[in-house]
Amino acid sequence: MIEVDHLTKRYGPHTAVEDVSFRCEPGTVTGFLGPNGAGKSTTMRMICGMTAPSAGGAAVAGRPYRELPNPGREIGVLLDASAQHVGRTGREALTLAARTMGVERGQVAAKLDLVGLNETAARRRVGAYSLGMRQRLGLALALLGDPRVLILDEPANGLDPEGIFWMRGLLRDFADRGGTVLLSSHLLREVEAVADRLVVIGAGRVVAEGGKDELLAGAGTLVRARDQHALRLTLDRAGLPATAGTDGGYVVRAEPEAVGQAAADAGLVLTELRPAGSGGLEQLFLTLTAGASTKEAVR
């Protein structure tokens, strides 16, 4: 269980995170989405007590993170896979954490095995690891204390497709056994497959939040016609709000029936008409965060 309550972080005149609130319930995977620089990492660092918030607070397992006596046993944290001493071996990094938490020694080998780091990899220095291997090591570190909550910042970064697939299975399984997962990403497709809930953040503010299905359902209708220009005019005339999709079609904020009727009235030949689904969510994600990412690029 993670409760984020009106978290705000200001750096001088710049507000990195503004009034962010959401909850992650046991048994769910929450995808924390937003373009780079939207405030995802800052929010997660505030949840984990690494950064002091300017206002608001957060609680994990019912308590502010800094008040947990042995947080590693309750919350697995992976904020940055690169943040490992390059001179330590993978096994040594885990051994240090196991000793700190008071986890039995056998768990180190068990977790290395779980994340797919073999004996040879475990003996190598982290400096020689690829980003994908560091992510696996970070995940092993997060799972080491058998926590009930996982907080992972961009865990899919650097993983190959097989690795991403494997991680999804692992997180899904963790949540299905009653765990709480919060994972961030700047790629919608990455979290869409595993998340039950989505929190979308742009320019430091939560711009959309809810169940994935709920957000998908509200995503409108995807429509494509042989004559795209005529379709656009027809939609405008019918007063149906449409935005051009990335691949030529339009996403319309209306039911497929209304869109089909408008096209039929105009005598247009449609080549595609369906609930927008994930394509719509992507569209939503793009529009919601477009302003934010432009601002980020200019800053």
Added chain:
Amino acid sequence: MTAVTAPAPTLRRPAAAGPSLARLTAVELRKLADTRAGRWLLITIGLVAAAIVTVQIFVLKDAEQTFTAFFTPSLFPVGLLLPVLGILSITAEWSQRTALTTFALVPRRERVVTAKLAAVVLAALASVLVSLAVAAAGTLAARATGGAGTWTFDWHLLPYAAVFQVANVLMGAGFGLLLLNTPLAIVTYLLLPTVWSVLAAMIRALREPARWLDTSVTMEPLLTPDMTAGQWGRLGVSLAVWLLVPLVAGLVRTLRREVS
């Protein structure tokens, strides 16, 4: 809450007890030696002590080759390297960004810092044992090669040596805590005595304060069998300025600093 009935992993467990300071200190001691850089620093400290003793065997007259004559000179080079150990133990967490993991597991940062200080103090005390050991080896070697090899030792020297090395390592740790940057802390620490002597040589008015503030001057009497009350006073003042102030200010900085 949603209607999800939580199976085994989410059942309320009693909150796991936090790690004790002893456990954290053991972890920090392990961190001193589990990287190539750390291991070599420790090995170098041992080798330097041994090298000094070897040199003494060759340069000292036979009659002067006593246990004390081997022990005292070995403290200097070790005392120069120990601050680097103190600095690295603190700053490596930031330069290697392992602070992110360390503080995720122990969010009460003052406990981590306390454990680190305890670890480097133990390392400093161990270094005195190393100095004793190499001095003993030197004495035996001196006997074998025709030197005096007498075991004369003023026992006052032992606590003095311990104070000397502990103060050295803690000064390093203080600089590390305050500056949180490896090269900056090492350079600042090593430059400081030089700056003092240069300034004191140039500016007459600084000569008297230097006797109270230049640690290379105030710590010297620790390597002689007797220290006067005045010398203790000057040592105390200099350590308050160069050890206590950086430690306290550094602790405040470390507690407040954003980890990213």
